[in-house]
Amino acid sequence: MIHTMSIHCPHCQSKNLVKQGLTGNGTQKWQCDSCRKHFRLFCRYKAWEAGTKEKIIELTLNSSGVCDISRTLHINRNTVCSALKKNAAK
Ligand SMILES: [Zn+2]
Structure with missing residues (x-):
């Protein structure tokens, strides 16, 4: 069974995203190509x-x-x- 999840920017809802490395605890960081803002899907707090x-x-x-x-x-x-x-x- 394959689960897919569409990811979009929380600031501008764009789907033009680039992986931007990992945080210290291993969470994937993303950067939006449209608005150039960074975000994570899951927050620790x-x-x-x-x-x-x-x-x-x-x-x-x-x-x-x-x-x-x-x-x-x-x-x-x-x-x-x-x-x-x-x-x-x-
Ligand atoms: Zn954006």
Whole structure:
């Protein structure tokens, strides 16, 4: 049985991808030929996954506290606090 998985860029949805070596833990790194950004398919930590920062901001706008967001997204409270501080600085 053969399983195939189509890979596309999380930034621009392009399928023009090039392998860009391995990370320290052996995960494949990819580079998009269209937008030239790098990404990995699997993240070691949930906080590094694409879209986590946007979820934190969205939950904050819905009046969720730091502990609520931490429990909902399964990430550390300090990660939530630092993401909010970085967003406030912008
Ligand atoms: Zn791209």
